[in-house]
Structure formats: structure tokens, C-alpha cells
Amino acid sequence: MKVSFIGLGKMGQAMADRIIGGGHDLAVYNRTASKCGDLVGRGAKLMGSVADAARYGDVVITMLENDAAVSAVTLEADGLVKSMPKGAIHLAMGTHSISLVKKLAAAHADAGQVMVSAPVMGRPPVAAAGQLGIIVAGPAAAVEKCQPLFAVMGRRTFDGGLDPVGAAAGKIANNFVLACAIEAMGEGFALAQKCGVPPESFLDILTDGLFASPAYKIYGKLIAEKGYFGEPGFTATTGLKDVLLALAAGEAVAVPLPSANVCRDRLLSAVAHGDGDRDWSVMALEQARSSGLA
Amino acid sequence: MKVSFIGLGKMGQAMADRIIGGGHDLAVYNRTASKCGDLVGRGAKLMGSVADAARYGDVVITMLENDAAVSAVTLEADGLVKSMPKGAIHLAMGTHSISLVKKLAAAHADAGQVMVSAPVMGRPPVAAAGQLGIIVAGPAAAVEKCQPLFAVMGRRTFDGGLDPVGAAAGKIANNFVLACAIEAMGEGFALAQKCGVPPESFLDILTDGLFASPAYKIYGKLIAEKGYFGEPGFTATTGLKDVLLALAAGEAVAVPLPSANVCRDRLLSAVAHGDGDRDWSVMALEQARSSGLA
């Protein structure tokens, strides 16, 4: 399949590499062209503009960091909507707001193109191993056509429904549930600590049974050991962005999200206290502050 | 060891049975004496009053349903405090409020006795198999003395600190984190559903990775399949009682718990809508109601 790939950050490079490995004909474009070097060395064609990339692939993948970037690439003059042939597929694999996904899908539909939304779960090493979880949503025929690409990039796919918005929502809601888990642990640890329970013991209680899963093991440990003072895995500022995506999605479809509000407030307090660049488990530090523990 | 056991509900019977099986000398007392039948058949001595039970054991275990029951048994005339010998241990294994545990521990201390708090995690079949998780808190020597009993009743113990309050807090905080997980899922499912994501698919997304643990698998399934309309495992009313225990603990030690507030409000709405006797995953139905989905 002829595939164009726009957005070659760490995730994008690992994913694009899998596509080459899968025997597909890959064209790449990145604002900073130097990031495409390794891929070109492995056979990818370097495109000089978004428009060139848009014209090349039957499927044009974008893996861009935020709404502004994917909006620019898609909607601006010489962007994807202007340049992709009729019938071509824009496979958007970044995590974007549902209002933007809705807007982009409509713009593509007006231009006779199709948009598939397929945000991924997993970090760069997982992507390099072709083990991403991929939430896929869009018209059935287009999704079908992308399956060979999902097969080389991912461990498995999840069905996000027929509207591209669904895949974005699935990803956003999953992240949001994680934020809530961190917040709940922050509260639980503060309560336990003020009652004399050693933090490592409360971690043990949580993760031995009901919550024996990565979310609680990883973040519970960060909280119990105050790992938020160390190297961040995912910053409070980025976490806040994710929670705001959930709240914005809730606004778009009229779903109140009281737990997301709690997370939002914690993360805003973290930012207010200068901790925006710390790991987002710093939410627990905010809980500790409000409990007179820090 | 000479052990008295007060409170022979389903959990109590299973736990007492393990103690007999462990070769200990067991005396039993229950308000409704008939519930002691099987245990007596297996060798337990039937006591005619709390006071008799109090005088018999080196360790007096209570496994009572709520604060009122354990308070009565412990503090009233002819209760444990009045009747236990100096140096004897009251091993309280029910889930009680931290303010009551504090009060009982003080009353026992004044009478030269010792209180150990050791609430358990697990349901009757788990208790029957001697596989409970037991959170233990109290003075080190007394805890040490109870170890043979924990060994026959439990899979393992968790350290709740030196103040009996800690074990209560550990149990309460663990239950509270579960309530928060259910609430977060309720919100996430409502958001996903209004964006077109099939519920079974969102369940799959959640439990495939970050949340691959019993709490999310069990309750996620109940929510995705509206299992709250079926046979309840744990009712909304009981869940509310647990959340109120967490909030009361937070009040006692000055820890704000915003996520617990959200759960409290959901459960109160469930009660207001006549769903107090449904499974507490009905919190998700309340979220659906507030989202115009039910």
C-alpha cells in the first residue's frame, strides 16, 4: 500500500519504521526534515511538503502532538483537505479533541475524502515492537482498508464505532479514568497516612487484590515513594491537557464529569505551585498539601 | 490458644471454623445462638453471654456488622471492657469507623486490656478457605500474639501500624478507592457511549491494559452490561455506608476527600431514585441519568 506519514516524533518514527518493515511503500514528511533521516535510509521517500505527502499515499497517516498541529496540516492552504485525492484516507493517530476530529472529518467528507481516527496506547518502545493498542473509528470500508497498517503497528485494535469521534473519545476517556485513579489514590494515601498506616503498606493493600494492575502499581508506587519529585514520566501540564480534553468532550456531548473536575482542580493547583513540569502523580502532593501533610 | 468469637454471621462462621481447624480452643457467642450450631458440633463451647465469652478467651474476636453492634458488645454493662481480664486482647475484625475504634481502644486501655484492629478483605468463600487479606494494627506484642490466628484465617496480613485506627483506615481507604473507580468508570462509559463507542469496546480498552484488575473487570462488566439491574453483590446502601465511613475518617483526621464526595452524591441520588437495594454499580446509572442517557 502507498502510505504517507506526517509527524515523525519519537512515536511517529517507531510507527513509520514498522510500516516499512511491513513491506509498504512509505513517504514521509516532517516540519524538521532531519528527523526523517533513518527512515529514508531504510527506504522511505522524503516529501518536501504536506501537499506532496497528501498526494502520494492512498492512506495519509498523521501522528501529531496536538490539535493545533493536526488542524494546520489538515485545513490550511496546501493542507491535506486541499491536496489529497478523492477517496483517499486520512488516518489520524494522535490524540485530539473530539470537536476537532468532528470538524476535520466533516472537512474531509466535503472534499470527498475519508477520515479514520486511530489514537494509540503505548509509549515509543511499545510502538517500536509493533505492540500498540489502537482504538479505531470511522467508516467500515476505510477502517478495513487500514487493517494491514494496524497489523504491523499494533498488538490489537479496539472498536471505537463508525464515527471517528468515537476513537478519540475512547482514548480520552481511558486517560481520564487513569487520572481519576491517581486522584483517588492520592486521597486514599493521605487518609491512610494521617491514620498511621505506612504508605508502602497501603500500596500493598491496594495492589495485592482489587487493583493488581499497572495503573495502580505504577502510580501507587510513585505516590507512596514521592516519586513525583524525580524524573517525570508524564507531566502535570500534559495530564491537565488530557483532563481538559475529557472535560471538553463532556461539554460537546453534554456529559457532566464530576471526577474530572476534581482532577482538573488538583492539576491546576499543581501548576499554581510551580509543579507543572513534575510527574502528574504530583496530584497526590496537592492532596497532601490540602491535608496539611506537605 | 483460648479464643472467644462473638458475631457468627456468614463471615464469622467461616472464620471461626478455620480457628477450630487450627487446633485452637474456641468459645462462641452470638445473639441468635442457633447460628453457633455447626461450630458447637465441631467442638466449640457455646457461651451464654458476652460476659462469659469475655472471660473465656485470651483473645476475644468480634466480627460484627456495624459500629452500633461492636459498641454495644464492648462498652455496655457486662460488655468486653467490664468482663475481659487484664492483659486480654480484643481482636476486632469487622469494619468500623475510626472514631469508634479510637474510643474502644481507649476504653480497653483504661481497663488494662489491649485492642487489635484487624478488618478483613474477602467474602465468605474466601474466609472458608482461609484466604482472607487481613489488615492488622495495634501494639506490637498483642499483634504478635494473634499471628497464629491470622495464619489460619488469612492468606496474608498487611501492616496497619501501631494504632488500631490504622487498620480501620486501611480497609476504609481501600473500599473508598474502589468506589472512586466505579464512579470514574460510570463517567467514562457515559462519555464513551454518547460519542458512539460501544460499551463492550470501552470495557475492553480499559481492562486490556492499565486497568487489568478485578475491580475494573468486575465493575466494568456490571456497568457495560447494566448488571446493576440484576442480583446485587453489594448494595448501594452498603456502599454509601462505606463511603460515609471514609468521609467520617477524613473528618476525624482533617483530610478533605473530594472524590469521596462525588461518590456520596451519586449514591444518595441512587437512594433518592429508589435504587438503594441495587448493586452499587448503579452509581453508573445515576451518571447516565445526569447525562440524559437514562
Add this chain to the structure above:
Amino acid sequence: MKVSFIGLGKMGQAMADRIIGGGHDLAVYNRTASKCGDLVGRGAKLMGSVADAARYGDVVITMLENDAAVSAVTLEADGLVKSMPKGAIHLAMGTHSISLVKKLAAAHADAGQVMVSAPVMGRPPVAAAGQLGIIVAGPAAAVEKCQPLFAVMGRRTFDGGLDPVGAAAGKIANNFVLACAIEAMGEGFALAQKCGVPPESFLDILTDGLFASPAYKIYGKLIAEKGYFGEPGFTATTGLKDVLLALAAGEAVAVPLPSANVCRDRLLSAVAHGDGDRDWSVMALEQARSSGLA
């Protein structure tokens, strides 16, 4: 009318004095009898026990500080229920929880007595001037019989319905709305301040128009001028008690109160930070803390 008055704190003394001034035949009882001195000098009869007071009046007024006190006076051996004649009225004028009011009303009914609940709004000088606002609830005939007493103690009455619980609820809900107003101002002032609006100017904006009332003028000024560092008018601890009364009332009748939750958390944080004895406008200091302003 023959009236007994139990509970002669500052409020009680001022109210009892109005009753003497109204020409009624007053008997007084207080645990610390010395507080009755002035009233006895003005003609009140000093009673030696609750039981004596209970037997004297056609109406027995209690003005006690909290649930524990009124519960003891009413329910204990030789308390009001045991000693008041059939048909006599217990007029409870303190602010008590609705669950206790319900319990006391039932106990009186069982004993052939009547309970009227009539909590007051206003501080001692207002009581001394006979200008209290009085929320009244209870059976119509009993309320009617108490009108001459309300006439001398109060500026006016408010109808709390036929169930004594209603008057308690009206008072509790009014206090709760005040807590919410303070919290909202705290949030508004923090937002305004971080955007460069001088606090005195935001106070001016609020109270010039929509909120030109005592609640906003008094508490807005306390917040704008950080008056919570000065002499407290009403402490955070007492405010927390009031908010907890509202939450308990909500639990009793299944009404979620999300705004009360917010107030509760702020006040708990205030206590956690050692500010429980400051004026409860210190809620705004907690908001400032969570905003990185303090």
C-alpha cells in the same frame, strides 16, 4: 403562661429575659446555676433539676448548644420525656440535626407530649432586643400556643411546616447557603486577584448590585481585607459543624449537596492547616492556598 427555660448561655439569657419582660411566669434551669442569677433577680424561679423544670412549665424551652446536650436533657433518666406532663410542649430553640429532632419528636409523641422546633437567627444583642428571626415547625395547635413567646422573643416567625424537622432544616439550609456564598466569594476573589483586579474593587463590584446584602458585604469585606486573621465572629470549626449538619440532613432525606461538599473540604483543609479557630471566612485563605496565592 408558665414557661420553663433550660440552657442559659448568652443567647438563652437574652431570650429568657424577654419572656419575663413579656409578663410570663418563668422557671429557669442551667447546669451551672450561677448563670441564672440575673434572671432570678428579675423574678424567675430557679429549678434544681431538669425534672423540676420539666414539671413546671406548660412550655419547656431548651436553648442548648449541640445535639449531645439537648439529647441528654430530653432522653436521659429524669429528662424531659420522663418528667413533662402529658400535653406539655418541648420548644427546642437550638440548632440541632434533623435526625435528632426526628428522634426527640418521636420520643415526646410516645409519651403524650408535643415537640415544636424553633431555631433562631440572630446573635445575643438581637435576642436582647426581641428581634430574632424564628423558624417554627410542629403541630399547628402547639405552634399556636407558643405564639405569645415568639412575639416577645422575635421580630417575626417563618413557617417551617408541620414536622419539627422542617424548622431545623430551614435553619441548616440557610446556614449552608451562607457557607456556599463565602466559598464562591473565596473562589471569585482568587480569580480576580490573579487577573490583576484589586480586592476592594471586586468587593465593590459584587456588593454594589446583585449581592447588596449583609452576607456578601460582611464576608466579602472579611475576604478582601483578610479579616480572617483577626478576631473570629464564627469559627471555621463551628462553620464545619454547620456544614456537616447540612450534609447529614442531606443523607437523612437523600439529597446530594455538591456545594456543601466543596465547603466541607475547604473547612477541613483549614483545620488541617491549624486554622480551625479562625473566622470561617478563612475558607478564602484555603482557596488562596490552592491557587498558589498564600
Add this chain to the structure above:
Amino acid sequence: MKVSFIGLGKMGQAMADRIIGGGHDLAVYNRTASKCGDLVGRGAKLMGSVADAARYGDVVITMLENDAAVSAVTLEADGLVKSMPKGAIHLAMGTHSISLVKKLAAAHADAGQVMVSAPVMGRPPVAAAGQLGIIVAGPAAAVEKCQPLFAVMGRRTFDGGLDPVGAAAGKIANNFVLACAIEAMGEGFALAQKCGVPPESFLDILTDGLFASPAYKIYGKLIAEKGYFGEPGFTATTGLKDVLLALAAGEAVAVPLPSANVCRDRLLSAVAHGDGDRDWSVMALEQARSSGLA
């Protein structure tokens, strides 16, 4: 003074009319020119484009409904920034987000112009009477220059500080405090009602004392009498927009706003239930729903 006025809705017309009445030299522009008819009849000059209006006045007033409109007028080609002479003042009198105000102020500063933000409080009849409350923020000299205009349009001004953002924040925070008051009343009325207090009586309790101000009298009456089923004064959708402006302001300056979250959720539920076009006191209906009362 030479003044241009852009945005002649009901508010704009009333305000522009006051400026003519004050003897100023007024030019008007509106996308739908017909709305300028009366003003032209009274001596205003009709401008054919934003650019013409931009070049005419020493002060260019905008009174536009939302961020999108003022952003277009200000930033697009032939907009205010492009066309206003150096030193001219853009006096923005609509209610806009603080992030947009910040952006517009910066754009004007780069072009050697000055922006003053001056959102107003009051409805069209108040504007027609020159009795608006005006919150003013911007560089002192520019604010000084606008004083004659404020004098004819307003009853008084409020000081929003030297950064235009402050005036927007003051207006937004004032509206937000109102939303909180409505929410708190909704909760209070639900609690009172379920305890047997007649709604008109609770309204009386609230507004007789602490809350004897327009906000509580107007909205308390709407709630007590379910006036939200009648003609809306201000819709839930518009109220939601205002609350979201407060939350966005909080995000911009890192101020958590838990009470705003509660209002947001209520209003989203109202929208979810098809009540977005009802008066925003319908928040109380949502509270009633969550309490099993509706």
C-alpha cells in the same frame, strides 16, 4: 470626541444612543446595517466597513456578543489592528474570555494602539438610562481618556486594574458568583422541601436577612415558583457559556474553581435533558432531579 461604535445589538444601540446624547461625534458600523437606522436618524455617521470605522474614531468601541465576533473584527485583514491609527483606543465592552483579551491587547500594543476592556453590568433598559455598571481596565491614560464616555453610558465605573484582562475577569467572576448562588439555592430548596419546608417559606427565610439582595430575591423566586418553566431571562446555554468563561479564566491563571465545576455539571445536565433554552435557574430543576424530586 470622535467615537466609532461597532456592534449595534440591543445593548449596543442603547449605549450608542447615550453617546450621541452626550454630544460626541459618533460613527457606527454593524454587519447588518439596518440596525443602525435609528442612530443615523439621530445624527450618527454610517460606516461601510470595519476599516472605515477603525479609521474614524479616536476611540473605537466594540460591543460584540462573543469571542469569535470580536476576534474577527479585531484581528482579520482590514480589522481594527490593521486599520486603527497609532495611539487610538479600542474600547471593548463585550464580555470576552481573558485569553482573548490578552491576545487582542498584545496585538494592539504591537501596532502602537491601546486596548481598554470595559464590560458592563445591566440589561438594555439600564443601558438606555445610562445606568450601567462598567468595569474598566487598561493603561491609566487611555482609561482617563474614555471617562467622558463612561460618564454618559454608566451609573459608575469599577476599577479592574491596569491590565485589560482584569475587567474581563471582574465581570466573569461576578457572573460566576451568581451561578454559585443559584446552585446553592437549588440545593437548599431541595433539602428544605424534602424536610417539609414550604418553598415560599424558605425563600422568605433566605431573603429576609442575610440574602436580601436582587440575586437571591429574583432567582430564589424563580426556583420557589418553578419559574424556569416560563419565559427565560437568561438561558442555561448562555449561563453555561459564562461558567465556562470562568473556568477558562481559572485555567489561564491556575486557579481551581470547585464551585464553578458544580455549576458546570448542573448546566450540562440541563442541556442533556433538553433544557438548554430554559432560564438558567433550571439548575434547581437538575438538583431536584438528582434528589428524586422531579
